[in-house]
Amino acid sequence: MDYRRGRYAGFIKPLFLMVDLVLLNVTVAFFPTNITNTFIFGVYISCLWVILSLRTGFYEVQRQSKIIQILPVLFKQIILFAFVLYAFIGVFKQPDISRFALGIYFLTVSFLILVFKFFTFYLLKKYRSILSGNISQVIVIGKNYKTRQLIKTFKTRSDFGYRFMAQFSVSDPDFSLQKCFDYVLNNNIDEIYFAVSELSNKQINQLVDFADNNLRELKFIPDNKDIFSKRLRYEYYEYTPILSIRTIPLKEPINKFLKRLFDILFASFIIIFVLSWLTPILAILITLESKGPVFFKQSRNGFNNKVFACYKFRSMMPNKEAHLNQATKGDLRITKTGKWLRKTSIDELPQFFNVLFGDMSVVGPRPHMVSHTNMYAKRIDKFMVRHFVKPGITGLAQISGFRGEIETDKDIIGRVKYDIFYIENWSLLLDIKIIIKTFMNAIKGEEKAY
Structure with a gap:
C-alpha cells in the first residue's frame, strides 16, 4: 500500500488535541470534586488548554524531534495547566470544590496525557520506519559536507519519515533549476532542501516562487562554518520580516x-x-x-x-x-x-x-x-x-x-x-x-x- 504524506498528516495534530480534550473532560467524572457546573468547567479547561498549547507549542512536535526536546514542553504545559485548574475555584467562585480531589484529578490526567504523548510519538516513528507511512519525499540541491550529512540522515533515520529521492549538484555542467522543477513535479516531491551558499539570489528567488506556486515546502541548509548558532528565529514586526540569529530559551x-x-x-x-x-x-x-x-x-x-x-x-x-x-x-x-x-x-x-x-x-x-x-x-x-x-x-x-x-x-x-x-x-x-x-x-x- 502506498502511504502518502498529504493524505493523513493534516489530521494528526487535531486528532491528538481532541484525544487530550476528551481525557481532560471525561477523567474529572471519576473524582468527587464537587464541581457544581461540569459544563462550564469543561468549556473552561478545554478553551484554556487550547490557548496554553498554542503558547507552549505543545502539539508542534516535529518528526525529527527528540525526547529531550519534548519533555520541557510537556512539563511547561502541565505546570501552566495546574495554575489554570486551581484558578477555576476563584474565577467561578466554587468554595465547595475538594482541593484534594482536584489535585488527584490533575495528577491522573497529567499522567494519562504524558503516556498518550509518548505512546503516539513512538507509534508514529514505528509507522514511518516499518510501514513507510506519513512519508515525505525529498530532494537536495547542492553538494557539500552539510548536504552529505543531511542525505545520510535521510537514509539512516527511517523513523524521521523522509524518503531521499535525488541530489542535484550545482557544479554539474548540465545543472539547471528547471531540471529540478521537472523532477519535483514528475516524482511528487514534498520538500526541497538546498544549500544556500551554492545558489545565487536570483536562483533562490526562483526556487521560492516555484515552491510557493506548487505547494512544496522549501528548506535551506545554511553555510554556517563561521557561525556557531543553529537556532534562527523568523518573526514579524508589524509587516516587516525579522530574522533573529539566536534564540535563548532562558530568556523566557x-x-x-x-x-x-x-x-x-x-x-x-x-x-x-x-x-x-x-x-x-x-x-x-x-x-x-x-x-x-x-x-x-x-x-x-x-x-x-x-x-x-x-x-x-x-x-x-x-x-x-x-x-x-x-x-x-x-x-x-x-x-x-x-x-x-x-x-x-x-x-x-x-x-x-x-x-x-x-x-x-x-x-x-x-x-x-x-x-x-x-x-x-x-x-x-x-x-x-x-x-x-x-x-x-x-x-x-x-x-x-x-x-x-x-x-x-x-x-x-x-x-x-x-x-x-x-x-x-x-x-x-x-x-x-x-x-x-x-x-x-x-x-x-x-x-x-x-
Missing part, C-alpha cells in the same frame, strides 16, 4: 523561573547534606598542609559580563599569580591536598553558595578570570555570547572534554561552541544529564583535572 520567564528554582533546591541540598560536614574536614586538611585561608576567592565574569567573587576550596599555596595565571600540568603551586581536590572537582563545591546568592547556576558556561575574559574577548570570535546566561559550576563543554587548562586556541574555541549550543538548546533535562555526567567524571577522574 517560565524557563528562567524553573532553572532558578532547580538551582536553589539543588544548591540547598548540597550545602545542607554535603558541605555542612565536609567543610570542617577539608578545612583541617588544607590548613595542616599550608598556612592560609580555607576558601579561595577570585573575581570572574558572569551574567552580562558582570564581575562577581567566585569561591573555591583553596588548592594552592597562597601566591600573587593566582588571579592571573591558570593552573597547568605539574604546577608547583598546587598542594598535595589541592591535587586531590582538583582531580575530583571537590574544590568547586563552595560555588554552590554562589548559586544560592544568584551569581551562578548549577549548570552553565564556566566563568573565566577577568584577565582571561578580556584576552579571549579580543581573540576568540563569539566568546562573549557565553555571558548571555549565568555561568555554571559545570557545563556541557566540561563534560565534552573541554575542561581545565586552555593550551591552545582550539581548546577555547571548542569550549565556546559547546557553550553556545547549551545556551541555545537549554532544557531542564539537559541540565540533569550534565550533572549526572559530571558526577560520573568526578568519580573516574579526568585527564585535564589538575
Whole structure:
C-alpha cells in the first residue's frame, strides 16, 4: 500500500488535541470534586488548554524531534495547566470544590496525557520506519559536507519519515533549476532542501516562487562554518520580516523561573547534606598542609559580563599569580591536598553558595578570570555570547572534554561552541544529564583535572 504524506498528516495534530480534550473532560467524572457546573468547567479547561498549547507549542512536535526536546514542553504545559485548574475555584467562585480531589484529578490526567504523548510519538516513528507511512519525499540541491550529512540522515533515520529521492549538484555542467522543477513535479516531491551558499539570489528567488506556486515546502541548509548558532528565529514586526540569529530559551520567564528554582533546591541540598560536614574536614586538611585561608576567592565574569567573587576550596599555596595565571600540568603551586581536590572537582563545591546568592547556576558556561575574559574577548570570535546566561559550576563543554587548562586556541574555541549550543538548546533535562555526567567524571577522574 502506498502511504502518502498529504493524505493523513493534516489530521494528526487535531486528532491528538481532541484525544487530550476528551481525557481532560471525561477523567474529572471519576473524582468527587464537587464541581457544581461540569459544563462550564469543561468549556473552561478545554478553551484554556487550547490557548496554553498554542503558547507552549505543545502539539508542534516535529518528526525529527527528540525526547529531550519534548519533555520541557510537556512539563511547561502541565505546570501552566495546574495554575489554570486551581484558578477555576476563584474565577467561578466554587468554595465547595475538594482541593484534594482536584489535585488527584490533575495528577491522573497529567499522567494519562504524558503516556498518550509518548505512546503516539513512538507509534508514529514505528509507522514511518516499518510501514513507510506519513512519508515525505525529498530532494537536495547542492553538494557539500552539510548536504552529505543531511542525505545520510535521510537514509539512516527511517523513523524521521523522509524518503531521499535525488541530489542535484550545482557544479554539474548540465545543472539547471528547471531540471529540478521537472523532477519535483514528475516524482511528487514534498520538500526541497538546498544549500544556500551554492545558489545565487536570483536562483533562490526562483526556487521560492516555484515552491510557493506548487505547494512544496522549501528548506535551506545554511553555510554556517563561521557561525556557531543553529537556532534562527523568523518573526514579524508589524509587516516587516525579522530574522533573529539566536534564540535563548532562558530568556523566557517560565524557563528562567524553573532553572532558578532547580538551582536553589539543588544548591540547598548540597550545602545542607554535603558541605555542612565536609567543610570542617577539608578545612583541617588544607590548613595542616599550608598556612592560609580555607576558601579561595577570585573575581570572574558572569551574567552580562558582570564581575562577581567566585569561591573555591583553596588548592594552592597562597601566591600573587593566582588571579592571573591558570593552573597547568605539574604546577608547583598546587598542594598535595589541592591535587586531590582538583582531580575530583571537590574544590568547586563552595560555588554552590554562589548559586544560592544568584551569581551562578548549577549548570552553565564556566566563568573565566577577568584577565582571561578580556584576552579571549579580543581573540576568540563569539566568546562573549557565553555571558548571555549565568555561568555554571559545570557545563556541557566540561563534560565534552573541554575542561581545565586552555593550551591552545582550539581548546577555547571548542569550549565556546559547546557553550553556545547549551545556551541555545537549554532544557531542564539537559541540565540533569550534565550533572549526572559530571558526577560520573568526578568519580573516574579526568585527564585535564589538575
